[in-house]
Amino acid sequence: MSEPAVEVHNLAKSFRKSSGAARSGGAGARPAARGLFRRKPRAAPVKVLDVPSLDVRPGEIFGVLGPNGSGKSTLIRIISTLLLPDEGQVRVFGRDVVREPLAVQRMLNRVSADAAFFRKLSAMENLIHTARLYGLAQREGAARAREILSRLDLSREKMDAEMHELSRGMQQKVALARAFLTSPILMLLDEPTTGLDLKSKREVQTFILEIRRDHGATVLLTTHDMVEAEALCDRIAVIDEGRIRACGSAAELKIAAREKVAAPSGAEPTLEAAFLALTGRTMEDAEQEKENPA
Amino acid sequence: MIAAVVKAKATYAFAERQFLLTKRYWAWEAVYLLYSLSMTLSIGFLGAGMQQLTGQQIDSGKIIVYLLTGSLLWGYLSALFWDVSNIISWERWEGTIEYTFMAPVARWTHIVGVCSFSIVYGMLRTAVLLALVTVFFHLDMSRANLPVAFAVLLTASFSFVGLGTVVAVLPLLSPEKGAQMTGIVEGVLLLVSGVYYDISVLPGWMQWISKLSPATYTLKGMRGALLEGKSLSNSLDTLIPLAVMGVVLIPLGLAVFGQGERYCKRTGRLKRSG
Structure with a gap:
């Protein structure tokens, strides 16, 4: 059996985040001196990721589906x-991301929702710079x-043209x-289609499928778009509050859902x-809770 | 061999990127040159007015060159420190920092690439300023040994890059105020190094600190070459300490930057924008 493209074991990550309570001096906050020199209370660490185990197989499009x-x-x-x-430990094709960062970096690349470039340089200048690196x-x-x-239809x-002259969709291409x-x-691919119009979104999705079909690259795609996840991914991990709740193909996840909750009027669950x-x-509730914590 | 070629390509990529960005923002570069020129001229006028101020017969040409050396070095150091601290702050502003930091490039290659352009560009800018003020004040530079003055500046650049790399960790740790802090470091460095005066006028404890500053040796070496026409062999008393400081400060800078980068990767500060 071939080596997993990505192997995650007992991964945990916490950040110190200032809580609303601490800011407002509410319950749990340390009493602080009033005035200009008030000391900001040190925030407690919040666990943002807790993944005991996760494997991504070579050549698959693996989705990580979850709210913001x-x-x-x-x-x-x-990764x-x-x-x-x-x-914990994360390995990319057997190489540890902490101990062998250069080896890992040579094997991967990333696209995020915000297409960041040197805005005053052209697309070609930006790409040639990357190529040289x-x-x-x-x-x-x-x-x-x-x-x-050209394959992505860019004239x-x-x-x-300088990057700031291109539309958001073109920048993402x-x-x-x-x-x-x-x-x-x-x-x-970290939410690569977020904020794109429908046409650009389809073009990006088609390109992702081409990358896998023609080059056999493994794709790890994060999204909160259910339709996108179902259309592109061989397997999907559902993530919420830093924990993987389930992992499988879209069909397997639906079966798991059917076992938990009966779909209304016996219809196939989405x-x-x-x-x-x-x-x-729901995804909307999860995102709303994140934006407006109680 | 292949690894060396890959590293050379990456180093060139950073230098080329700096060149392209400088070219694209040429109008701002012209404004900065004008600002540097006005600062240098105002310092030059201070020397020119010294005779009226003291009422004594003074070789004002010598005083102007003495002061201008300080002003030119300040301008050069500002530009170099600015570029080195921009390794972080500019990329944060553009949003490209994560792409650069996840490229398979050692930080050493990254910093050398950015700094090599800064050194060449900074020296050209200094040469242009020196030419302009020489014409403006009708300075007699017939005794000056310009190649040696620039050799001192080039040797000093390695120490400044080392110090700049230490300072570049500030914008990494504090996106909001880190870049401004580099200016403070530069000001203090020049204060103790005799930017417009001989270090003998400084209090004893400051004179002691000045011995550890590469700017002290740079100013001494450049003034020796410009005012007394000192040759390369006669400038070894400044060139050797500068070379030694470069050898110490560059690895120190990389070590400090490495620690800063590790801290940012642990706390998730790499992406944060100021």
Whole structure:
């Protein structure tokens, strides 16, 4: 059996977050001196990720489905060596993300919801810069960048325009090209279609499927879009409050949901219903709770 | 061999990116050059007015060059520290910091790439300023040994890059105030190094600190070359301490930056924008 693309064991991550109670001096907050020199109470650590075990198989599109603030991006950041875990171990094709960061970095690339670039540089200049960082020659990098951008329907004129002149959808296509340019065997896609119009969203989703079909790359996709998760992913992990509640194909999750809660009038449960059954709340409720904690 | 080529490509990528950004923001660069020129000229006028101020016969040309050396070094150091601290602050502003930090590039390669452009660009800017003020004040530079003055500045740059890398950790730890703090470090460094005066006028304890500052040796070496036309062999008393400081400060800078980066990766501060 081949080595897992991503292997997670007993992963935990906490952050110190200032709570509303501490800010308002409510219950639990330490009495503080009044006035200009009031000492800010030290916030208690909050566990944002707690994953005992998770495996992503090579070549699969693995979805991590959860509301905003559920720990999806934290997981992606740990895998991409941008965040150090407090406990546990994460391996990418057998390489430890903490002990062998350079080896891990060579194997992966990432696209996030905010397509960040040097705005005054053109798409091509940004991509050639990335190509060089990953050891490609300027000519090779430029040729590959043009090829990928053409595949993503970006005109030559747009390729040479400064990034701030491009629409959000176009910027996201350049972000995908930047990640794909370096031929990663693991693509980390952190809500890559968030905020895109329907056309751009479809184009990005088609490209993700192409990456897997033509290049056999493993894709780890985080999303809070149920339809997207169901359409793209071979397996989905449902994550809520930093914990994986269930993992399986969309069909398996629906079956698990049916066993927990009967669908109304015996209808086939949706992924939305599965999320509700597995977490005890809808995606909207979870996001609202995160935005307005009690 | 292949690893060295990959590293060289990455180093060049950072230098090229700095060049492209400088080119794209050329109008701001022109404004900054104008600002540096006005600062340098005002310091030059201080020297020019010294005769009226004291009522004594003074070699004002010598005083102007003496003061200008301090002003030019201040401008050079500001630009270098600014670029080094921008390793973090600019990338945070653009939002690219995570992409740069997850690229398979050692931090050493990253910093060397950014700094190599800064050193070349900073030296060119200093040369332009020196040429402009020489013409403006009709300075007699016939005795000056310009190549040695720039050799001293180049040697000093390694120590400044080391110090700058230590200072670059400030914007990493504090996105809101870290970049401004680099200016404070630069000001204190020049204060103890005799930026516009001989260090003998400083209190004893400050003179002791000045011995540890690379700027002290830089000013001494540059003034020796510009005012007395000192040769390379006669400038070894400043070049050797500068080279030694570079050898010590660059690894120190990388070690401190590495600790700062690790702290940010542990606490999730890499992404935070100020």
